[in-house]
Each structure stands twice: as structure tokens, then as C-alpha cells.
Amino acid sequence: xxxxxxxxxxxxxxxxxxxxxxxxxxxxxxxxxxxxxxxxxxxxxxxxxxxxxxxxxxxxxxxxxxxxxxxxxxxxxxxxxxxxxxxxxxxxxxxxxxxxxxxxxxxxxxxxxxxxxxxxxxxxxxxxxxxxxxxxxxxxxxxxxxxxxxxxxxxxxxxxxxxxxxxxxxxxxxxxxxxxxxxxxxxxxxxxxxxxxxxxxxxxxxxxxxxxxxxxxxxxxxxxxxxxxxxxxxxxxxxxxxxxxxxxxxxxxxxxxxxxxxxxxxxxxxxxxxxxxxxxxxxxxxxxxxxxxxxxxxxxxxxxxxxxxxxxxxxxxxxxxxxxxxx
Numbered sequence: 001x002x003x004x005x006x007x008x009x010x011x012x013x014x015x016x017x018x019x020x021x022x023x024x025x026x027x028x029x030x031x032x033x034x035x036x037x038x039x040x041x042x043x044x045x046x047x048x049x050x051x052x053x054x055x056x057x058x059x060x061x062x063x064x065x066x067x068x069x070x071x072x073x074x075x076x077x078x079x080x081x082x083x084x085x086x087x088x089x090x091x092x093x094x095x096x097x098x099x100x101x102x103x104x105x106x107x108x109x110x111x112x113x114x115x116x117x118x119x120x121x122x123x124x125x126x127x128x129x130x131x132x133x134x135x136x137x138x139x140x141x142x143x144x145x146x147x148x149x150x151x152x153x154x155x156x157x158x159x160x161x162x163x164x165x166x167x168x169x170x171x172x173x174x175x176x177x178x179x180x181x182x183x184x185x186x187x188x189x190x191x192x193x194x195x196x197x198x199x200x201x202x203x204x205x206x207x208x209x210x211x212x213x214x215x216x217x218x219x220x221x222x223x224x225x226x227x228x229x230x231x232x233x234x235x236x237x238x239x240x241x242x243x244x245x246x247x248x249x250x251x252x253x254x255x256x257x258x259x260x261x262x263x264x265x266x267x268x269x270x271x272x273x274x275x276x277x278x279x280x281x282x283x284x285x286x287x288x289x290x291x292x293x294x295x296x297x298x299x300x301x302x303x304x305x306x307x308x309x310x311x312x313x314x315x316x317x318x319x320x321x322x323x324x325x326x327x
Contacts, residue, residue, distance in 0.1 A: 005176060005208050006032040006055060009068040013050050013059065015281070021064065022282030025050050026232040032176065037202065037209040039219035039240065041255070042229035043278050048212045051229070052178045056089050073175070090121040094169030098181035100161040104153040110164045111137070111149030117171045136167040141197060159190035166197060173205050180212045195222055216259055220244050228252045231279045231289030233306060238315030248317040250294045288319070296321050
């Protein structure tokens, strides 16, 4: 295992006021090694994006974060003052958001937005920043970079806007790239191109990647390890091959069983989704958050204290039941 770049221990994020706060992330622990790609997978509302935002302390209004530790290269980001936090965001971590259109300034040309990042965070002068911005546009696969440099966000396709966001995110050669559902709104071909781009940049820059998705196919394609999240908890964590081939938590098993395959599509075999709905904020008070949707659940699951147990080398699960291998 490579050196640990990021270690999160017992992260909790809540919203509300005083004694009426509700938990959105419940005791999450995970780690990302240097040069490693770690995936976060789960349904919408499971806490994936909030977990990522904790790394740069960029929570939505009203969010409150506590953790035993959120260590980045051994430094707890919870202890960073304003200047240190700004430097951490500028140089250590780059973030790609799901909707690039809402993140890019519609009144500025895309080249200017990349160049501004370089001027502010790297200290380049205006001419050097432009030269580097053009190079970044070429690096992320945008053709005719000189012409695209002058384009506004609305003049680009969704895939090209996402490439611009990647260029901004990697402009300072960060040690960690967070890709938060970066391919969700794209067609399959463009999605594959963006994933290939992230993998190539990871190799060229030597950075780690924390990749958020609700698509196990995306996770399996590019990740070394994966954390499965449900209801604000990490319910399974381990090598991606082990989890895909030998899932040990019923939620992971249900996610994998709901994925359409070429064979099932050709034979028109119906793939049932997971029955029921994920829990709402504040709905989970005790026990397993998946209990109401789980075919393995017993009465004990409603009161058990959730804890991760080792089920294989580097592979942990929050379920005390052994559900067998295969999916």
C-alpha cells in the first residue's frame, strides 16, 4: 500500500440549529493513498459529495463538520486558519463539480477563467498565464485552443465545459483531484473520454483521485479501491475487484445486482431496482440504515451499533451477516 495522502476518521456533518440538527454524514472513515484512485459510490443523498467537500472545508450554508481527524499529508485540515486553508485549496486539492455550467462564470471567456487561476494561485503574469492556459486547453483535449480560449461557457458543449473545469482543477498540479459526479450529465462516449482524461492526467501529474459516482461501472473501470456509502455511512470499503466480485454488504450486493448487462439487455431480462427509498435526513436514529430495504435483515439489525469488520485483506463491511460471494 502506498503512503497515505488523505485520512478521514469519524467524519460527521450535520445541518439545522442547536438540538434540532440532523446528520447527513455519520462517522465516515476512509483513506486515499498517494497516486491511488478511490471511488465513492452510492445513491443520491448518501453523503458522497459532503464527504468530499470536507477535505477542503467547503460545506453548504448551515453545515457543521466534526471529525476525529481529517489529515492531508499529516496535517489536520480542521486546524487550518484562513490563509492556510486558501493555500490548501489552491495547491493541494483540485475539485471538478458535477455541473460545470453553474461553476463557470458566464460573463468571462473560458481562457480568462483558467488564466485567472494561474495568476492568483501560481503567481504568473498575464502573458505567462495565457500561454499556460492555452497549453492546459490542449492537454485536456480541446481542439483549436486559441479559438476556444476566447469562447464563453454557453458556446461550448457539456463535454467541453467539463474539460475546461478539469483544466482549472489541475492547473496548479494538485496532489489530490476530487471528481464529484464529473461524468454524470454526459453521454456515454464523452463520459469515457473524460474518464480516460482523468486517468491520463493522474499518471502524468502523479496525483491521487477521489472519484464520486452512483455508477458502479465507472468505479470498476478506473478505481483501485471503493467506499460504498448509504444513508451517510460507509457500509463497505476495499479493493474494487473484491467488492465487485465478492460484495459483503447487502446494499453493495443489491447495487451490483441492479446493474443491466449486455446479456440481460439482449434477452430482455428485467433488472429490478432496490425496493423502497433511501432514508431522509434525520430518519436514522439507530441500527443499520439499510434495514428497511434489506432482504437479510433481522430484528437485531434495528438496534445494532454500526461498526466495520474485516472480511478480507483490506476489505471491511458494516454488516455482521456473511452473504456469500458473487453478485
